[in-house]
Amino acid sequence: MRPDHSGSLLGASAFSIEERDAVYRAISTRRDVRSEFLPDAIPDDVVERLLTAAHHAPSVGFMQPWNFILVRDDKVKEAAWQAFDRANREAGEMFNGERRQLYRSLKLEGIRAAPLSICVTCDPDRCGDIVLGRTHNRRMDSYSTVCAVQNLWLAARAEGVGVGWVSIFHEADIKEILGVPERVEIVAWLCVGYVDKLYDQPELAVKGWRQRLPLKQLVFSDRWENSRD
């Protein structure tokens, strides 16, 4: 006889319109923050709520492959900024002409300005080699970790806290700075701090780098490139 788990199935309590709209407001007004960080420390209870939100992300096989390294030490932040700066100079060289000029004018991180950084990692060995749901897609553990990042980001918006995801660095540099083992992946370096101003559109759109695509052209019906209309 199969065990009876029906006692754990509860009513999926509905959201009011106001609650629903709050979720949509977090989603639509969330920004990648680079320059607007205020220096105020984030209280421990707020940090705990952000981490708890991250920890409630879906994970493949309930693997929970994530770790969170809270970085407040200025020396560590400075080393991370140096790693960013080195990579960012390399990145600038990859663009040409006006694009290169525009690239170099953009501020792409807030590592030293944000009072807190959170390095989010993925440990592929968290529960053995064979993981439910990862058997046919080895990337699923990283993807679970990204879900944790996005949960944290939305929770932060609701707390008045801005987050910026820095991805311009050589992974080996950050691993060395933080002493992260070889097997563990650095998924994100997040700059975290209170904000009182946010861009009304993504900063890269405001600054002319790239505009939002029409959603309509990204949605297909039953088959690739089958328009819905």
Add this chain to the structure above:
Amino acid sequence: MRPDHSGSLLGASAFSIEERDAVYRAISTRRDVRSEFLPDAIPDDVVERLLTAAHHAPSVGFMQPWNFILVRDDKVKEAAWQAFDRANREAGEMFNGERRQLYRSLKLEGIRAAPLSICVTCDPDRCGDIVLGRTHNRRMDSYSTVCAVQNLWLAARAEGVGVGWVSIFHEADIKEILGVPERVEIVAWLCVGYVDKLYDQPELAVKGWRQRLPLKQLVFSDRWENSRD
């Protein structure tokens, strides 16, 4: 002279406690749904809101690499289920003894029961080879797409809609079924439908597969394995 973008910087309007708690409720009560789907069709305006939420995810270089294939055709769903079933039998063989028995007793998808599936893909060529923020981490476009999945999932919770992420299939099978080009990655197959019941804890915990880890042991301070205390 640098252009002045300050007109696009607006006050980061605060969330009320009730609004903040609504965001946390979506995060903490979201579940990976496999068996609780109701057959009711999801109205177009609700689908549109879910896709708009996904489309407002952060993306590297504002690349927006995602596409959404809405699958309602029963023949397409049946083919996807066959692809799942084949892979799932392979997966079952990878576990041993009691674990194998438990694995085989778990329902891991709702492809045929959910009225809608959404295949979420990532096109790495959406805006050329050199992408701002992807220069030092080629996975960033997939990670952006995962952020879109998580946005959709949380929005769905607020709409009373359940989502289940299916990852057990050979990517090539789904690409063939949907006619997805070689260069494009299948990031997620999402089963989507209204739910009136949800597990109070992740289903894999309820069914004894794996339990939630204590958050405390996942958080470090300034360096890997540096405890916060």
